[in-house]
Amino acid sequence: MNNIGLQKDYSEEAVGKLNAYLSSLQIAYMNVRGYHWNIVGKQFFVLHSKFEEVYNNLNEMADEVAERILILGGKPLHSFSEYLKISEINEQTNVSSADDTVKNLLEETRKLLATEREILSFASENGDEGTVGMLSEYIGEQEKMIWMLNAQLK
Numbered sequence: 001m002n003n004i005g006l007q008k009d010y011s012e013e014a015v016g017k018l019n020a021y022l023s024s025l026q027i028a029y030m031n032v033r034g035y036h037w038n039i040v041g042k043q044f045f046v047l048h049s050k051f052e053e054v055y056n057n058l059n060e061m062a063d064e065v066a067e068r069i070l071i072l073g074g075k076p077l078h079s080f081s082e083y084l085k086i087s088e089i090n091e092q093t094n095v096s097s098a099d100d101t102v103k104n105l106l107e108e109t110r111k112l113l114a115t116e117r118e119i120l121s122f123a124s125e126n127g128d129e130g131t132v133g134m135l136s137e138y139i140g141e142q143e144k145m146i147w148m149l150n151a152q153l154k
Contacts, residue, residue: 002072003073004072006128007126011074012073013122014119014122014123014126014131015072017118018069018074018076018119018131020115021065021115022062022076022077023083023086024088024111026080026087027084027087027089028108029058031091031092031095031104032051033051033055034092035051035095035096036051038096039051039101040096041096064134068134071130072131088114102149105145106153109142109149116139117139119131119135120135120139
């Protein structure tokens with residue numbers, strides 16, 4: 001057992017999954033910063049503000065995930081070279097149109113949601129209510145974001 005009463009084997013595997021998720025969050029964060037900085041066109045004011053809200057949220061999520069990794073007895077990854085190797089999200093460059101930024105963010109959010117659901121299921125099967133609670137909150141946020149991004153593209 002680890003310090004919080006979870007099986008060590010589970011905790012080690014959970015840390016690996018959470019580090020991969022953290023990597024995706026960090027790449028998504030940088031992508032959205034780029035969308036925020038580079039957006040042009042008629043939707044500039046709305047999207048510029050929305051992207052700032054999104055990257056601030058991703059930053060908070062990354063911090064919470066890193067802390068959860070530490071609580072489970074692991075070490076959070078903290079270099080972009082490591083993130084790029086295991087992230088489910090690819091880095092984006094030179095994206096500035098409203099449609100492209102929103103489509104990219106929609107795809108990135110879908111990938112985060114899929115990973116969250118996978119880790120939540122794994123954590124639930126192993127009695128890790130702390131991880132389940134954190135991810136349950138994120139899932140609701142991602143589902144709402146997907147709904148909003150789809151509405152933006154119509």
